[in-house]
Amino acid sequence: MDFLSKNLPYLLAGISVGGQYALIAIGYTMVYGILRLINFAHGDIFTVAGLILIYATTILPLYISIPLTLVATVALGYIVERAAYKPLRNAPRMSVMISAIGVSYLLQNLALYITGGLAQTYPAIPFISNTISVGPATTKVVTVITPILTIILVIALMQLIGHTKIGMAMRAVANDFETSRLMGIKVDTVISMTFIIGSFLAAVGSILYFANYPSVIPTSGAMPGLKAFVAAVFGGIGSIPGAVIGAFIIGISENIIKGLGWTTFSDAFTFALLIIVLLVKPTGLFGEKATDKV
Amino acid sequence: MKKLAALAVCAAMSLATVLSASAADTITIGVFEPASGDNGAGGKQETLGVRYANYVQPTVEIDGVEYDVVLNIQDNESSTDKAPTAAVAAADGASVVLGSYGSAVSIAAGDTFLQAGVPAIGITCTNPQVTDGNENYFRICFLDPFQGTVLANYASESFGAKKAYVLTKLGDDYSKGLGYYFTQAFEALGGEVVADDFPEGTADFTSYITTAMNEGCEVIMAPTSIEAAQLIIETAAAQGVTVPLLAGDTWDSNVILAAAEGKDVQIYVTTFYQEGADKEFDAAIKEWINSDSELLAYNGGNDTIAAVTVMGYDAYFTALEAIKNAGSADPADVLAALPSTTYTGVTGQIAFDEVGDAIRDTAFVKVANTETGAWDFVAEQGVQ
Numbered sequence: 001m002d003f004l005s006k007n008l009p010y011l012l013a014g015i016s017v018g019g020q021y022a023l024i025a026i027g028y029t030m031v032y033g034i035l036r037l038i039n040f041a042h043g044d045i046f047t048v049a050g051l052i053l054i055y056a057t058t059i060l061p062l063y064i065s066i067p068l069t070l071v072a073t074v075a076l077g078y079i080v081e082r083a084a085y086k087p088l089r090n091a092p093r094m095s096v097m098i099s100a101i102g103v104s105y106l107l108q109n110l111a112l113y114i115t116g117g118l119a120q121t122y123p124a125i126p127f128i129s130n131t132i133s134v135g136p137a138t139t140k141v142v143t144v145i146t147p148i149l150t151i152i153l154v155i156a157l158m159q160l161i162g163h164t165k166i167g168m169a170m171r172a173v174a175n176d177f178e179t180s181r182l183m184g185i186k187v188d189t190v191i192s193m194t195f196i197i198g199s200f201l202a203a204v205g206s207i208l209y210f211a212n213y214p215s216v217i218p219t220s221g222a223m224p225g226l227k228a229f230v231a232a233v234f235g236g237i238g239s240i241p242g243a244v245i246g247a248f249i250i251g252i253s254e255n256i257i258k259g260l261g262w263t264t265f266s267d268a269f270t271f272a273l274l275i276i277v278l279l280v281k282p283t284g285l286f287g288e289k290a291t292d293k294v
Numbered sequence: 295m296k297k298l299a300a301l302a303v304c305a306a307m308s309l310a311t312v313l314s315a316s317a318a319d320t321i322t323i324g325v326f327e328p329a330s331g332d333n334g335a336g337g338k339q340e341t342l343g344v345r346y347a348n349y350v351q352p353t354v355e356i357d358g359v360e361y362d363v364v365l366n367i368q369d370n371e372s373s374t375d376k377a378p379t380a381a382v383a384a385a386d387g388a389s390v391v392l393g394s395y396g397s398a399v400s401i402a403a404g405d406t407f408l409q410a411g412v413p414a415i416g417i418t419c420t421n422p423q424v425t426d427g428n429e430n431y432f433r434i435c436f437l438d439p440f441q442g443t444v445l446a447n448y449a450s451e452s453f454g455a456k457k458a459y460v461l462t463k464l465g466d467d468y469s470k471g472l473g474y475y476f477t478q479a480f481e482a483l484g485g486e487v488v489a490d491d492f493p494e495g496t497a498d499f500t501s502y503i504t505t506a507m508n509e510g511c512e513v514i515m516a517p518t519s520i521e522a523a524q525l526i527i528e529t530a531a532a533q534g535v536t537v538p539l540l541a542g543d544t545w546d547s548n549v550i551l552a553a554a555e556g557k558d559v560q561i562y563v564t565t566f567y568q569e570g571a572d573k574e575f576d577a578a579i580k581e582w583i584n585s586d587s588e589l590l591a592y593n594g595g596n597d598t599i600a601a602v603t604v605m606g607y608d609a610y611f612t613a614l615e616a617i618k619n620a621g622s623a624d625p626a627d628v629l630a631a632l633p634s635t636t637y638t639g640v641t642g643q644i645a646f647d648e649v650g651d652a653i654r655d656t657a658f659v660k661v662a663n664t665e666t667g668a669w670d671f672v673a674e675q676g677v678q
Contacts, residue, residue, distance in 0.1 A: 009504040009533070013498060013501055017498055116330070116334070116591070117328075117334040118330070119334075119521045119524060121553070131534070137533075138532070138534040139500070139532060209497075212498075213497040213525050213528070213529075214524070214528055215497075215525055215528075218330075222495065223497070255500070255501050258501035258502065259504070261505070263492060263501075263502065266493070
């Protein structure tokens with residue numbers, strides 16, 4: 001019992017952080033699966049979602065500002081894809097990646113300009129910001145809700161991909177871009193849909209994340225974004241269940257390491273893991289075998 | 295056509311960055327402060343003090359000639375790799391430079407000021423390395439060895455604490471330094487210390503707080519930036535922490551008060567000035583801040599007076615005093631005049647010792663009142 005009461009908070013924090021990483025990691029992995037593009041701006045879309053809610057709540061009640069945040073973030077993801085990635089569809093893959101880095105810095109600096117560089121305090125969201133006791137540990141409701149909501153969203157997403165027309169189109173495009181275009185699939189619509197889903201999950205993740213750690217700075221999304229990216233690679237980039245499992249493993253491991261007293265190395269662990277995965281099993285836990293198309 | 299448009303955009307952007315030259319018959323004081331990044335909130339409050347002083351006293355008289363004092367405010371973005379560039383810009387044409395909030399950036403910029411031959415007056419950078427071995431750097435605040443000892447004494451005397459949890463930020467000279475001096479003093483008093491550090495960009499402090507509680511620490515010492523402080527306070531409140539949180543001068547900010555308001559946490563800080571110590575000054579600066587919404591936003595949205603603002607005010611007048619003593623706006627003359635310059639400011643008597651540090655022997659201890667959202671004065675604490 002004593003062991004449990006001492007270690008449960010670490011585990012809870014790990015599961016909760018893992019859920020938040022998972023929601024971001026799905027955005028990375030889906031975009032990679034379809035476009036073979038690492039969307040570096042994804043972490044910043046997450047930050048912007050946080051800022052949108054902060055500014056929305058200053059003039060609107062929460063029940064309007066939360067849906068508004070979701071819609072505005074989705075719109076942002078859509079616009080970024082249309083403006084910065086679509087024109088480069090036939091350019092070398094590297095150009096799109098550089099464009100993504102550019103968008104990332106653009107969003108960061110816009111946030112810097114708008115906030116004046118100061119940390120903005122995230123509003124308390126009723127119910128999920130409250131504290132509850134889980135056994136011997138005290139925590140916020142959101143810590144408990146995050147993993148549950150993450151799993152529900154992932155199941156819904158799997159259903160969407162596995163059993164709907166747009167889902168089938170996504171799988172086709174991911175499988176073979178050119179052929180699916182020849183088969184009459186509207187590739188651009190499918191790609192837009194991918195960005196819409198990714199941004200929506202990032203917005204949900206942002207609400208859960210900032211409800212727990214209520215301070216938003218322009219670089220708030222950078223670290224979660226990077227770790228979610230590592231999670232996506234670890235799970236096998238392109239695979240949704242892989243990204244989710246990778247995210248939970250990273251979130252939990254990080255907090256266990258902190259609990260063991262090696263706080264200095266908690267970040268180093270994540271990135272060391274990235275290097276090891278790339279060396280030992282570059283396709284990740286659930287990644288498809290690399291097949292070079294001739 | 296597309297290329298032409300792109301070229302036009304590039305040309306317009308580069309044109310916009312070309313600045314016009316400054317006018318004559320003025321004296322420039324460089325202000326080297328963060329306005330963004332981790333220490334942005336504090337840096338802005340400190341700059342606000344300098345700006346208020348410049349508003350109160352916009353001119354200086356040298357040999358019967360009245361000169362306008364112009365502030366050249368440069369943002370060092372709280373970042374040690376951007377600091378030297380900002381320092382070059384702040385020192386350019388300046389008689390003296392003020393700043394910075396945050397010791398790490400001041401240390402990073404020390405060489406720049408030395409090479410430029412421009413004297414610098416640190417306002418609230420408390421790490422010894424700022425002035426140590428740098429004859430151009432002076433400062434008007436107390437130092438971390440003193441502040442750390444004060445905090446350790448306070449923890450041990452007022453709370454009877456035997457075990458302390460010290461949480462510092464990796465790679466932050468201020469945080470590490472103050473944590474180190476606290477540890478030294480606390481262990482000398484017979485206490486035990488559990489130390490942890492967190493990397494840049496940490497948002498989740500749950501595990502740290504859990505460790506502190508598991509180890510049975512009676513006080514949490516967290517000399518961190520304000521950004522991390524907000525999250526530490528939030529996490530401590532969410533986990534029902536009952537032991538007091540201690541911190542240095544950095545936490546003396548209305549951002550911390552806002553974070554603590556309505557929560558069940560105890561926060562104690564050491565600082566340079568207690569609001570209410572000089573009522574006339576307080577009233578005048580509040581009126582000035584409230585007169586303009588831009589200034590109000592600069593102060594974090596309300597008119598609570600942070601100690602760093604008052605220190606910024608005193609630093610400006612100390613600089614003017616040095617310029618008057620030098621009888622010249624030449625940085626070399628100001629540098630020569632600084633060691634013997636004294637000034638009695640709002641925060642007390644300012645004089646420099648041989649290293650260039652201010653001679654100060656008391657700090658104020660304040661507690662955050664979580665109901666009213668204000669600082670309550672606790673004690674004036676020195677060291678034996």
